[in-house]
Amino acid sequence: MNTDAPTQVSANEFRQAMSTVCSPVSIVTTSLAGHHHGTTVSAFMSLSLEPPAVLISLSTSSSILPMVKMSGVLGLNVLGAEQAHLAKHFATKSPDKFAGIEYRLDGGLPRLAGSTLWARCRVTSVVQAYDHDLVYAVLEDVATEDVDPLLYFRHRFTQPLTAQVPSTALVSA
Numbered sequence: 001m002n003t004d005a006p007t008q009v010s011a012n013e014f015r016q017a018m019s020t021v022c023s024p025v026s027i028v029t030t031s032l033a034g035h036h037h038g039t040t041v042s043a044f045m046s047l048s049l050e051p052p053a054v055l056i057s058l059s060t061s062s063s064i065l066p067m068v069k070m071s072g073v074l075g076l077n078v079l080g081a082e083q084a085h086l087a088k089h090f091a092t093k094s095p096d097k098f099a100g101i102e103y104r105l106d107g108g109l110p111r112l113a114g115s116t117l118w119a120r121c122r123v124t125s126v127v128q129a130y131d132h133d134l135v136y137a138v139l140e141d142v143a144t145e146d147v148d149p150l151l152y153f154r155h156r157f158t159q160p161l162t163a164q165v166p167s168t169a170l171v172s173a
Contacts, residue, residue, distance in 0.1 A: 022153040025087045028056060029075040029103075029110040032067045036098050036110045039064045040091040042152050043132075044076065052139040054121065057132045063093075065133055069126055074137060075109035078117035080147035081159035086112060087150060107141060118143045 009017075029038040043057035054076060058065045068074050079087055090097055102113040107120045121137035128134075151158050 019154050022151050022158075025079045025084075025150045025152050025157065026056075027077045027079065027086060027090045027112060027115075028058070028064060028068070029077065029112075030064060030067050030071045030073060031105075031108055031110065032071045037064045037067045038090050038097050038110060040087045047136065052142070053124070054119065054137055054139065056135045056137065057129075058135055059132055060128065061131075068123060068135060072123045073107075073109060074121050074123060074135070075106065075111055076117070076119040076121060076137075077112040077115040079112075079150040080114050080116045080145070081150050082147075083112075083114055083150050084157040087152075087157065114145070114147065116145055116147045116149045 023042045024044075026041050026044055027038050028041050028044075029036065031037070039058070039062055041056060041058065045055050047053040047055045056074070056076070058068070086101070089101070098110060103110045104113070105111070106118065109120055111118050111120075118141075119139045120141040121139050123135055123137050125136040126133050127136070148159050151160065
């Protein structure tokens, strides 16, 4: 496979194209030597059922990446629809992102109040992929809350529509 092949797609074109893909907004947290770290991510996915695992993409320039590698653990907080302020806050370069933020420690990791999903994960592998590292992690604990998720679509935060699609409208394959 030739990974060095030139591309006709500019960074701006790619960014614009990817903005048409709706994604959940999450905050990855970790703790190292008694200090808590966190950052906003929109690139994570379910990876496996056996074992239950996720894949999280972190920029190689992210300040949390070396902390996740050293600690070997992370918390995945999938934000609720009313938590856009947290997504913006954790996207900053603030030295103490947890000041004034409601959280509790769960297995030693910061767990944000009001998240629709919480997962405590053990990092099993980190693979460099271009300007990001792919963090493979197995879930050691999981909890959910009955709140709508915060979504990112077309460069802005949004939330799911409340109207339900009738099951008869679904096409079976």
